[in-house]
Amino acid sequence: MxxxxxxxxxxxxxxxxxxxxxxxxxxxxxxxxxxxxxxxxxxxxxxxxxxxxxxxxxxxxxxxxxxxxxxxxxxxxxxxxxxxxxxxxxxxxxxxxxxxxxxxxxxxxxxxxxxxxxxxxxxxxxxxxxxxxxxxxxxxxxxxxxxxxxxxxxxxxxxxxxxxxAQDSTVVGKSVPRLGAMEKAVGIAKYGADLSMPGMLHLKVLRSPHHHAEIASIDTSEAEKAPGVVAIFTAKDIPGQNGFGIFDKDEPVLADGKVRRMGEAVALVAADTVKAARRAVGKIRVEYRPLEAVFDVSTALREDAPRIRPQGNVCFTRRVVRGDVEKGFAQADVVVENTYNTPLGEHAYLEPDAGIAYIDEEDRVVVHACSQSIHFDTREIAAILGLDVAKVRFIQATTGGGFGGKIVNVGFSGLLALAAHKLRRPVKLVTTRDEVFLTTVKRHPFEMRYKTGATKEGKIVACEVRILSAKGPYTVYANGVMTRAATQAVGPYDCPNVKIEATAVFTNGPTCGAMRGFGSPQVTFAMESQMDQIAARLGIDPLELRMRNAMAPGSRVATGQVLQAPVPFRDTLLAVREHYQEALAWAQQESGEHVRRGVGLGSMLFGIGKTSLNNRSQATISLLQNGRVLVLCGASDVGQGSDTVLAQIAAAELGVPYNSVDINSTDTAIAPDADYTCASRQTYYSGNAVRTAARALKEKILSASSELLGRSSESLIIDRGHIVVKGSADKAMPLGELARICAKEGIPLAADGSYERATTRLDENGQGDPYPVYVFGTHLAMVEVNTKSGDVQVKHIVCTHDVGKAVYPVGLEGQIEGGVAMGIGFALTEEYVPDKTRNLRDYRILRSTEMPEITTIFVEIPEPQGPQGAKGAGESSSLPTAAAIVNAIANATGARVLELPATPKRVLLATRNNGR
Amino acid sequence: MLLPKFELLQPRSLEEATTMLAESNGETRVIAGGTDILVQMKWRKLRPSRLVDIKALEELRGLRWGQDHLRIGALITHREIETNQRIWDRFSALAEACRLVGSFQIRSMGTIGGNLCNAAPSAESAPPLLVFDAQAVIVTADGKISLPLEDFFVGPGKTLLQPRQLLQGITLPYPPARTGSAYLRHSPRNAMDIATVGVAARVTLDEGGATCRDVRIALGAVAPTPKVARSAEEALRGKPLQQEFIRAAARLAAQEAEPITDIRASAGYRREIVEILTERALILAGQRADIAP
The missing domain is CATH 1.10.150.120 ([2Fe-2S]-binding domain)
Structure with missing residues (x-):
């Protein structure tokens, strides 16, 4: 006892x-x-x-x-x-x-x-x-x-x-206090694990110890008798469809007959205490019949390979073909061919997935937990429980980071909902860090064969790319990741002849899904490495080579889409030029024994929004009787700052003080669907939805006041929360007073807005318009390489990003700096090795002492369709850093690292093989 | 993350502590700062049924600057060492190593005694203590014994300590004049990580400042226990502190290392790093000796 x-x-x-x-x-x-x-x-x-x-x-x-x-x-x-x-x-x-x-x-x-x-x-x-x-x-x-x-x-x-x-209304481009920041700083923000309810039960999950096995039997009888145990659920207890996913509902909530990866959920225990639940998990007897497991692409694609899925082991292939690559290579004076490899990556968001679920007063199953896709999750959960979607409600708890890992995280939230629905009691599930490493989706590992041809003038004329990815046993985001990788594989360069094929292959490794960039960090590393090798072969400066091939208005991306102005890629190159020259001079200076300095560039393009899919965002804004403005828009803020940006846009459009705007983005019962937080889409899509709603509300406000004040609505404006007659300094009426009068009169002061931009489906050659707008950027890395130990020290990263308009500059800067940190990790330290990487000790995300100096430069050329001219920036910053670093290593030593992360050992090997 | 069940004993005196340890049946472990043992218990690598918390034992506390030696109590934290200017002045390598342990939070809790008793081959404090000819003071049921720290380590995670014994502290003789020391390590990242290689060097110069009168070199993370690189020391002792001799010593140190391959680094890579770090540590220690009183 x-x-x-x-x-x-x-x-x-x-x-x-x-x-x-x-x-x-x-x-x-x-x-x-x-x-x-x-x-x-x-x-x-x-x-x-x-x-x-x-x-x-x-x-x-x-x-x-x-x-x-x-x-x-x-x-x-x-x-x-x-x-x-x-x-x-x-x-x-x-x-x-x-x-x-x-x-x-x-x-x-x-x-x-x-x-x-x-x-x-x-x-x-x-x-x-x-x-x-x-x-x-x-x-x-x-x-x-x-x-x-x-x-x-x-x-x-x-x-x-x-x-x-905070009291201004013209706050776009100003660094206002972030919404919710002080609540987090004083410790009252509630994350999933901080929530509790009276009478709540605790959940624990039994997970597969096998990579691939048939489940012969599950015996829960002993576990059910264990003290404190209330219920044990297995696949047979799922009332609706035992599957979820964005493209294919093929990932089970609880394994049914078979496990296809280690860590797959097999049974769920609900008990009075965490301890009782964990003990009971240990008492469930599962008889497995292990099957041959496959981890690498080449084995999985063999004729005689074990079938991981009935349809075969090819999950998805995207082809993008334009022009004629053979003709292109015939014109080329140099052809560079390489195979690049990138590892499995873990988001390593700091908050392990956690939350509670319960039945609310309207008989809805409520999940109150971390998420970056609340409306999508309700639809998935409704299908799993066999309920109408109106009977499911998701409330996003304060969420400690996502980076793509908390989209479609129904393998977690589905279990919460299942237990609450079956037991009709509050339940809580808190995953441990080890479970997060074992079970959540990972970044797709890529093997990329690149063949790139250029004329001696430095014009890229052909690019042939073959991408293969061992993606684990379930589809998740494979179609999106492979399509984005393929459409962006040749980077921000106008290349007339491309042939790209990207295939995701089912394996028994960790399930791969979305992680900041959806396949684009991988191809950016490869393509930008190609660029520098072409530059070296032709004796052209790497910055100059990028300038010569840079996309401009009228250029076509690999899918044939014609870019409309503005296309500020060259502007990002010009913005780093001065820093680049200084860096080259720095690299020439004395740097100590065995230490060589190098400078490298990496550039990128990134399409905003989900590839060729619906991206509609909706928002509702109302003016309340206390004079405050309430924005409802279900765009999940997972720390990136969308709540703040949306409040700024609303304040600016309406002419009300920023600190009079409240937002609810967390509750599906209140906030309309604004789609997932992914693909850098919230500022652009939800920002536009908020702008549309704000403009409609403004019109209603002005027309109501025009009647009250007996003036034409054209003669009135809203200024800092008051109706003001144009040209006069007098504040005619505070908005709160207007709202109170309108409430008496029964005039609603609320308006809806929604936003969608047409994209087209890609044809069998991957041709079409997959994104409404693209962002561009260039990073410059200055590194020191120790040629004896292979250690690489990143000294300085200069990053320039085309952002349209920096709505919330300090937030954007912080996001970019975080992206750079993740990019450096991708370049040098982060690698998930199944069975070996179990926690944050083994998976090395950067620590404060490892950060270089970072200089961020915004290129602000307003996007005509963007809210206040803004585009999106969530992912772009983590794309080009790794390429810039690897190019800088090559610049320092002559050694070309083709496989990430560039660990000291790999750098040392590359230096010995092809260094100077 | 829950801890396995255990019984907690909090002795108020050394005698009480040794009695508790002597009476132990089943798995009993000593806990001081707890920064290592609790992690191992959470991983279920250790499941002691009893923990004897020695944090209250006055005899294990404190730094004592004696006539000819410094006594460091086993309960002294890494933070207490890294913030002590006198230790920086006389035993630079030790302060340098303690500054590299874990993080601010870990250094505030973790003790030097714990670091040594865990006997990790990579323990940061061990190589510097070895180069300063540290003696381990052990409390047994029959009284105290003192033995060279080098003999204290037996294997990975293993020390000479018997179940009913405690490490009371460490004594360090004051190094002679014109002595300098340094500790360098290589690890996958520069904070909160375990060393892949650690090297401590101590150099005592002669009156003229050109010749290496005495030298000690110790290696961490490259053998089952922290290890003194004897042949490297031999090669440099009495020689001028010049590049060719330093390099020769570094090469010998690399040969003396017995590294393994694990998730952090391969054996071959570790050997190369031993050579680089030994060279750098000797140069740094030499420079410090040159400016020492």
């Missing part, structure tokens, strides 16, 4: 005592027994630092502190240093500087920063980076966090705050 011991400590300056099981960690006592949820459980093994609290003023990882150790000590959580109404200067600085994105790491970062500043009130950048190196962040690239700590150091001394623009 568990025994309880009384322990006493000082919690946030108040004496506190409680009875606890001494084998608990401080983290679980704080979260479960005390009820303070600001310290987060991001990994459970001390790798991520999200659980940091202070003990006697020193930061500790509370997941590694056994609770008995705090007897008599002072414990400080984020709740103890500031509140929403009275934040600590560090919290204020994090919000003002834009250091908060998904917010999952934020309370821990702030506490670590506090421990540093308490001892060292004037730290250097390096000292800050070093102090927070035990705290992982996946969103920001750490730059804004270090900025915030340095800013806090001066705020503590009484320096004035940065200008906030």
């Amino acid at each position: 568990a025994y309880i011991r009384k322990i006493g400590f000082v919690l946030n300056d108040s004496p506190f005592s409680l009875g606890v099981e001494p084998n608990k960690t401080l983290l679980s006592v704080l979260r479960e027994d005390v009820g303070l949820t600001s310290a987060k459980d991001g990994c459970g093994h001390g790798d991520c630092g999200s659980c940091t609290v202070l003990i006697d003023g020193e930061p500790v990882k509370s997941c590694l502190v056994q609770v008995g150790k705090v007897e008599g000590k002072r414990v400080t959580t984020i709740e103890g240093i500031g509140t929403l109404g009275d934040p600590h200067p560090i919290q204020q600085a994090f919000v003002d500087v834009g250091a908060v994105q998904c917010g999952f790491c934020t309370p821990a970062m702030i506490l670590t920063a506090k421990a540093l500043l308490d001892k060292n009130p004037t730290p250097t950048r390096d000292e800050v980076a070093s102090a927070i190196s035990g705290n992982l962040c996946r969103c920001t690239g750490y730059k804004k966090i270090v900025d915030a700590v340095l800013h806090a150091a001066v705020l503590v001394k009484g320096a004035p705050r940065k200008e906030s623009h």
